[in-house]
Amino acid sequence: MNNKINYEQRIVAFIDILGFKQMVIESEKDGNEEKIQSIDKALEFFKRLKSKTYKYNELIDVEEDAQKKGIENFRIHELLEINYFSDSIIISVKIEDEKINEIFSTFIVSIASFGNLLIKNGILIRGGIDVGNLVHKKGKIFGNALIKAYTLESTIATYPRIIISKNLLEKLNYPIESKKDRYPYHQYLERFEDGCIGFTQLTILQVMDSLDDKIYMNHFKGDKASTLINTKQTILNGLNENYDNPKVFNQYKWLMDSFNNLIITNDKTKYKKIERLVRYYDFFYK
Missing domain, CATH: 3.30.70.1230 (Nucleotide cyclase, GGDEF domain)
Structure with missing residues (x-):
């Protein structure tokens, strides 16, 4: 054997x-x-x-x-x-x-x-x-x-x-x-x-930002703007729900910084994302 x-x-x-x-x-x-x-x-x-x-x-x-x-x-x-x-x-x-x-x-x-x-x-x-x-x-x-x-x-x-x-x-x-x-x-x-x-x-x-809109829609089941907004909301929810849990909060803060560093060609959507996330971050650290 x-x-x-x-x-x-x-x-x-x-x-x-x-x-x-x-x-x-x-x-x-x-x-x-x-x-x-x-x-x-x-x-x-x-x-x-x-x-x-x-x-x-x-x-x-x-x-x-x-x-x-x-x-x-x-x-x-x-x-x-x-x-x-x-x-x-x-x-x-x-x-x-x-x-x-x-x-x-x-x-x-x-x-x-x-x-x-x-x-x-x-x-x-x-x-x-x-x-x-x-x-x-x-x-x-x-x-x-x-x-x-x-x-x-x-x-x-x-x-x-x-x-x-x-x-x-x-x-x-x-x-x-x-x-x-x-x-x-x-x-x-x-x-x-x-x-x-x-x-x-x-x-x-x-x-995916550089891909054709049809392919993007098929993969993400949503357009580029809504996908970015939904992802942003996930991070914001994580920050909001864990402000009294530093260990988890820091995980979402790190992810927030990564999100802000993404290179997205849709300037209008990207600007709104950065603006809202930075305001949120400042709210907790001022």
């Missing part, structure tokens, strides 16, 4: 749903299960992504960089695995070294889309992503890559953001030296003030 453990090289994301314990308490107390149900609904996104018949993520299909490199190289439905328990979500994708940049692109877009679905319902996430040996099959998930991703999330990420490990970045075409070498994921990643590299649940709003 062969009991040998067969590790695979996989990119893995360990994602923590912030405030999950309180969501459960509230759902039991007042019967309001909206947020809990919204998490399950968002996870359906990944289940659809694993289906061969799923109309593939148009955020990748419309990317000029992806089209030049061949859209088929960005398909991950046969490589993707996902598990979740309590407040933790683990998503991994098997990699082939020669296509790691393509696979990572779709992986990032998928997590960014998932994060956006959650923030619409006032749910924040924090996570870490690494690459390495991993066993991820139904009922089994373990490996050094998972340990490192968890460590990133629990000790480094700190705020509602997804941090990419140095180990993974060294295997990617990052940073780019010329535009022709760019992959879709490049527009999602940023270097934060503390030196970490990653993205937030808000980054996709900046990426």
Whole structure:
């Protein structure tokens, strides 16, 4: 009998749903299960992504960089695995070294889309992503890559953001030296003030801002202005509901600053967002 453990090289994301314990308490107390149900609904996104018949993520299909490199190289439905328990979500994708940049692109877009679905319902996430040996099959998930991703999330990420490990970045075409070498994921990643590299649940709003209105509507189920306003309201609600809870309040304050730094071409909408958020912030700190 062969009991040998067969590790695979996989990119893995360990994602923590912030405030999950309180969501459960509230759902039991007042019967309001909206947020809990919204998490399950968002996870359906990944289940659809694993289906061969799923109309593939148009955020990748419309990317000029992806089209030049061949859209088929960005398909991950046969490589993707996902598990979740309590407040933790683990998503991994098997990699082939020669296509790691393509696979990572779709992986990032998928997590960014998932994060956006959650923030619409006032749910924040924090996570870490690494690459390495991993066993991820139904009922089994373990490996050094998972340990490192968890460590990133629990000790480094700190705020509602997804941090990419140095180990993974060294295997990617990052940073780019010329535009022709760019992959879709490049527009999602940023270097934060503390030196970490990653993205937030808000980054996709900046990426999507340049897309055709019809594609934008289809993905976000709303126009650009209403999507931005709804996201802004989520942050304002978080600030308002947690002004006596500094730990959570600071999470929303950090996200507010990230929101204000988004590059949005709709000047009128952007101006209104900044103005209202700054006034709100000043109200609490004067």
